[in-house]
Amino acid sequence: MRPLLRAMFALVLLTAAGHASAHKASDSFLQLTVAQDAISGRWDIALRDLDFAIGLDADADGAITWGEVRRSEAAIEAYALSRLAVLADGKACSLQAGPLRIAEHSDGRYASLGLEGRCAAAPSQLRLDYALLFDVDAQHRGLLNLVFDGNRQPGVFAPDRRELRFQTGRTASVFRTYLHEGLWHVWKGADHMLFLAGLFLPAVLRRRGLALNAGWEPVARLGPALRETAALVTAFTMAHAATLALAATGVFNPPSRIVESLVAASVLFAGLNNLLPMVQRRLWLLAGFFGLIHGAAIAGALLELGLPTQGRVWALLAFNVGVEVAQLALVAVVVPLTWHFRHSAPFRHAVLVPGSIIVAIAGLAWLLKRALLLPIPMPF
Numbered sequence: 051m052r053p054l055l056r057a058m059f060a061l062v063l064l065t066a067a068g069h070a071s072a073h074k075a076s077d078s079f080l081q082l083t084v085a086q087d088a089i090s091g092r093w094d095i096a097l098r099d100l101d102f103a104i105g106l107d108a109d110a111d112g113a114i115t116w117g118e119v120r121r122s123e124a125a126i127e128a129y130a131l132s133r134l135a136v137l138a139d140g141k142a143c144s145l146q147a148g149p150l151r152i153a154e155h156s157d158g159r160y161a162s163l164g165l166e167g168r169c170a171a172a173p174s175q176l177r178l179d180y181a182l183l184f185d186v187d188a189q190h191r192g193l194l195n196l197v198f199d200g201n202r203q204p205g206v207f208a209p210d211r212r213e214l215r216f217q218t219g220r221t222a223s224v225f226r227t228y229l230h231e232g233l234w235h236v237w238k239g240a241d242h243m244l245f246l247a248g249l250f251l252p253a254v255l256r257r258r259g260l261a262l263n264a265g266w267e268p269v270a271r272l273g274p275a276l277r278e279t280a281a282l283v284t285a286f287t288m289a290h291a292a293t294l295a296l297a298a299t300g301v302f303n304p305p306s307r308i309v310e311s312l313v314a315a316s317v318l319f320a321g322l323n324n325l326l327p328m329v330q331r332r333l334w335l336l337a338g339f340f341g342l343i344h345g346a347a348i349a350g351a352l353l354e355l356g357l358p359t360q361g362r363v364w365a366l367l368a369f370n371v372g373v374e375v376a377q378l379a380l381v382a383v384v385v386p387l388t389w390h391f392r393h394s395a396p397f398r399h400a401v402l403v404p405g406s407i408i409v410a411i412a413g414l415a416w417l418l419k420r421a422l423l424l425p426i427p428m429p430f
Contacts, residue, residue, distance in 0.1 A: 076190040078182055079155070082136075082165065083197040089143060089167035093130060094153050094160040099183055099190070104129050116152065119161060123150045126161055133181040138173030156306060176216045180207040189238075204365075206231060225368040232372020235348060236380075241317050241416060242344065246283070246380060248320025248409045249337065251402050253279045253385050254392040257327055266402075268392035276385050278333075283377040285334040289341030290348075291370040297349030309346045311421040316340040318413030324406035 076099055082091035097114050101107050106114050106122050119126075127147040136143040148164025176198055183190040192207035198216050205214045205227055236242055254275050255266040269275045296302035319340075323329055329336050391397040419426045 138169035228368035236376035286341035293345035314416030321410030
């Protein structure tokens with residue numbers, strides 16, 4: 051039984067560690083406006099990604115200077131344009147890169163390329179082909195904010211979605227895009243996954259009391275454990291949806307540094323609460339409170355993706371449905387799996403306690419890094 055428990059624990063760690071970051075990954079930001087037969091826009095690509103792909107740091111000192119970027123301007127433009135194509139009604143449109151500038155995003159500096167182009171005629175259908183960085187980074191995404199025929203139609207490019215097609219007013223396409231993003235938000239967000247791990251680890255156990263030396267006892271039945279854990283994630287999702295909607299519509303826009311620090315604090319608390327019992331009853335209220343914070347945090351990334359002019363309600367609904375489906379899928383897998391080991395002392399000593407310690411340490415490191423700007427290296 052011990053090897054199986056160790057394997058389960060290793061799987062949990064690898065799942066969490068496999069995610070690149072909390073809410074920012076390897077992204078580029080592509081803004082395009084197609085009005086009649088004219089194309090205009092801007093494409094922001096991270097300097098660190100361009101350095102990895104084509105090499106910008108000529109002296110290999112670890113710092114990319116403006117001079118190095120300017121000397122590589124032609125190479126940057128050629129590399130970017132070779133990985134983007136715009137087709138209007140099946141015919142390729144011309145595309146040129148304008149002046150190169152530097153743009154600041156929350157995760158660092160980006161090369162910002164102006165884009166201009168022309169199609170043979172005003173299109174009724176638009177197809178975009180995108181291949182930036184997919185050959186070197188399987189986690190890369192291209193966040194598209196497209197204005198086509200007066201309507202905003204955002205989208206996301208990924209290794210399995212290198213081609214996007216657009217037609218005005220397609221609600222189903224908007225719903226699919228944001229549903230996928232909600233699913234991706236759970237699976238890709240390291241702090242989201244670790245927060246859930248802090249909730250899931252004791253799902254089949256109950257403390258005998260609030261004393262520090264109070265032991266654990268297994269729950270009597272699987273059904274209540276599943277319902278209670280599902281209630282936690284549903285409360286989290288509903289609160290997440292509330293602040294996400296407020297922030298995404300501009301009603302509520304707190305400073306990102308404060309919000310990201312509070313997200314880290316939620317991860318720290320989730321781990322510590324399993325080690326030093328602080329809250330043991332009505333945990334759904336606690337999950338809802340932290341859901342408010344996580345919703346505000348993801349709103350920034352969602353705004354960078356862009357919300358459609360038409361179908362905004364559908365976009366927000368689809369995103370939160372994706373979050374809820376991903377979380378309930380985890381409940382359906384993790385709780386029955388751990389149920390079989392709830393009577394095992396090795397489960398508590400080799401999975402519950404070490405797992406909670408790792409969650410708490412990660413939360414503390416994130417909190418110090420985000421709140422105090424300490425240069426703490428993180429493996430995820």
